[in-house]
Amino acid sequence: MIEGIFVEGLIYSIMALGVFFTFRILDFPDLTVDGSFPMGAVVMAACLHQGVNPVTGLLLAFAGGVLAGVTTAEIHNRLKVPHLLAGILTMTMLYSVNIRILSNRANLPLLRVETVLTKIHAWSEGFISAEWASLIFFLLVVILIKKGLDLFFITDMGLMFGALGNNEQMVRTQGVNPAILKSIGVGLSNGLVALSGAFAAQYQGFADVNLGQGIVVSGLASVMLGEFLLRSNRISILTLRVVLGTILFKAIMYLGRYYGYYINMTPNDLKLIAGILIIISLAAANIRNKKEKNRS
Amino acid sequence: MIRLEKVQKTFGLGTAGEKTVIRNLDFEVEKGDFITVVGSNGAGKTTLFNLISGSIFPTQGKILIKGKEVTRDPEYKRAKAIGRIFQDPLAGTASNMTLEDNMMITSNKGFKWPKISLTRTMRQSFQEQVKQLEMGLESRLKENVNTLSGGQRQALTLLMTVTSNPDILLLDEHTAALDPRNAELVMALTKRFINEKGLTTLMVTHNMNHAIEFGNRLIMMDQGEIIIDVKQEAKKQLTKKRLIEMFSEIKKRDFENDEVLLTS
Ligand SMILES: Nc1ncnc2c1ncn2[C@@H]1O[C@H](COP(=O)(O)OP(=O)(O)OP(=O)(O)O)[C@@H](O)[C@H]1O
Numbered sequence: 133m134i135e136g137i138f139v140e141g142l143i144y145s146i147m148a149l150g151v152f153f154t155f156r157i158l159d160f161p162d163l164t165v166d167g168s169f170p171m172g173a174v175v176m177a178a179c180l181h182q183g184v185n186p187v188t189g190l191l192l193a194f195a196g197g198v199l200a201g202v203t204t205a206e207i208h209n210r211l212k213v214p215h216l217l218a219g220i221l222t223m224t225m226l227y228s229v230n231i232r233i234l235s236n237r238a239n240l241p242l243l244r245v246e247t248v249l250t251k252i253h254a255w256s257e258g259f260i261s262a263e264w265a266s267l268i269f270f271l272l273v274v275i276l277i278k279k280g281l282d283l284f285f286i287t288d289m290g291l292m293f294g295a296l297g298n299n300e301q302m303v304r305t306q307g308v309n310p311a312i313l314k315s316i317g318v319g320l321s322n323g324l325v326a327l328s329g330a331f332a333a334q335y336q337g338f339a340d341v342n343l344g345q346g347i348v349v350s351g352l353a354s355v356m357l358g359e360f361l362l363r364s365n366r367i368s369i370l371t372l373r374v375v376l377g378t379i380l381f382k383a384i385m386y387l388g389r390y391y392g393y394y395i396n397m398t399p400n401d402l403k404l405i406a407g408i409l410i411i412i413s414l415a416a417a418n419i420r421n422k423k424e425k426n427r428s
Numbered sequence: 429m430i431r432l433e434k435v436q437k438t439f440g441l442g443t444a445g446e447k448t449v450i451r452n453l454d455f456e457v458e459k460g461d462f463i464t465v466v467g468s469n470g471a472g473k474t475t476l477f478n479l480i481s482g483s484i485f486p487t488q489g490k491i492l493i494k495g496k497e498v499t500r501d502p503e504y505k506r507a508k509a510i511g512r513i514f515q516d517p518l519a520g521t522a523s524n525m526t527l528e529d530n531m532m533i534t535s536n537k538g539f540k541w542p543k544i545s546l547t548r549t550m551r552q553s554f555q556e557q558v559k560q561l562e563m564g565l566e567s568r569l570k571e572n573v574n575t576l577s578g579g580q581r582q583a584l585t586l587l588m589t590v591t592s593n594p595d596i597l598l599l600d601e602h603t604a605a606l607d608p609r610n611a612e613l614v615m616a617l618t619k620r621f622i623n624e625k626g627l628t629t630l631m632v633t634h635n636m637n638h639a640i641e642f643g644n645r646l647i648m649m650d651q652g653e654i655i656i657d658v659k660q661e662a663k664k665q666l667t668k669k670r671l672i673e674m675f676s677e678i679k680k681r682d683f684e685n686d687e688v689l690l691t692s
């Protein structure tokens with residue numbers, strides 16, 4: 133059971149890292165996520181049913197997410213539409229696109245096909261349980277992605293994303309077109325989100341076009357919970373706390389799902405809880421900022 | 429270095445609020461010039477800088493930088509040639525990033541690829557650079573810029589702008605938001621860097637002492653036109669008293685014009 137929380141936390145932390153990238157680094161509140169997460173899931177499912185190699189499927193899911201993100205950024209760049217509206221547009225269109233990808237179905241089970249996880253379980257069978265094998269696998273995947281991001285954010289391009297989120301004028305003064313940076317950034321972020329969706333589908337054993345409902349809110353709640361755990365300005369700590377925050381978020385959701393009935397709660401209340409968590413985090417951050425202002 | 433040919437800028441063209449802010453302006457800046465720009469509020473000084481740097485486009489006329497026409501090039505395309513510092517000390521840096529990240533970002537212009545340039549030798553050279561400011565920042569490279577004072581931030585912005593070796597430096601009242609002591613400090617640094625590097629500079633200031641003391645040429649703007657242009661020897665002869673006289677002549681004329689309007 134407890135392994136389940138960690139596995140889910142790790143899978144969703146890939147999505148939360150994407151949310152962290154747009155909301156915190158780029159200062160581009162991106163709602164595409166609610167569409168690109170299920171997109172990753174359905175692309176993966178479609179690939180697996182077509183007998184495509186699971187690794188290729190993951191790459192295609194990532195590419196699909198990138199495309200979705202670039203679409204949002206380009207709508208924003210070219211038509212001067214606000215971030216939020218651009219994201220909602222893409223997200224809404226993706227709902228139809230995702231159903232098409234599943235050949236006009238809303239969901240697709242993955243029980244009879246070979247996935248990344250069935251491959252790993254076949255290989256690890258005999259010395260560890262399937263749950264533990266999944267846990268170790270996703271731990272490695274998340275470490276790889278986190279380390280990759282840490283390195284990326286200290287490259288010349290990565291630093292430029294930070295500059296864009298802080299001060300767009302500075303980017304232009306440096307002779308860089310902010311529009312291109314936004315497309316690359318929002319694209320990569322949604323690539324990660326879709327990758328997360330692809331893993332989630334394989335772990336749950338099905339892909340569903342409604343998988344993405346409220347995902348961006350849960351991602352944001354995870355990012356904000358993480359911000360209460362650790363304080364630092366080092367990128368390696370910032371990404372670490374996103375991962376920890378997501379695991380904590382999943383743990384809270386788990387408690388709500390399995391012990392919520394003591395207080396008359398049903399699984400349908402979980403979205404309410406996620407929203408309230410964000411509101412509490414925002415309020416707490418406000419109080420903290422005020423205290424700091426008073427001190428200085 | 430910079431040439432403006434019959435440049436006109438009208439805001440709200442064709443609307444009731446139509447307003448011509450730059451009028452038929454011909455202006456040429458030579459390489460190595462250090463020009464101080466004065467003029468009352470709303471004279472069009474910032475608009476002139478916006479036109480040169482490309483954050484707005486002229487309604488009419490041509491703008492050339494280093495002999496090449498750039499009239500309709502967006503700001504980021506001509507940024508390689510231009511270093512610009514604003515009045516607001518927050519405008520030139522990224523607050524939530526460290527000093528060394530900021531210095532890395534501004535250390536070269538143009539599109540950035542995902543390669544790591546922030547190495548130990550780079551950090552050492554940043555350390556050497558900030559030492560020139562004599563503000564003790566060399567031990568704070570890993571702190572966020574938002575922990576610095578306004579004066580420190582503006583000094584850092586100046587340093588970063590100058591070390592990116594722009595062909596043209598545009599300073600728009602860059603010490604106006606600082607307290608007098610910090611303003612003098614940043615001004616002294618400005619003078620030093622411009623002399624050391626022989627930077628072509630335009631500097632807007634409301635401080636008449638600075639306008640007289642600095643540079644080899646002085647222009648006064650009024651209602652979108654350059655009404656006084658004093659160069660080289662004549663600039664050296666110019667006194668603060670004479671400058672203030674010229675200034676008040678405009679004010680008087682404005683006043684009289686208003687009176688004419690009121691009485692007629
Ligand atoms: N975007 C704009 N739309 C309409 N009017 C504008 C705009 N920008 C500037 N103006 C007007 O143009 C005139 C010149 O403004 P500008 O900022 O160039 O003056 P300035 O010489 O820099 O003055 P100051 O010394 O106060 O900084 C002002 O009357 C201003 O109201």
Ligand SMILES: [Mg+2]
Nearest residue numbers: 473474475600
């Ligand atoms: Mg101005």
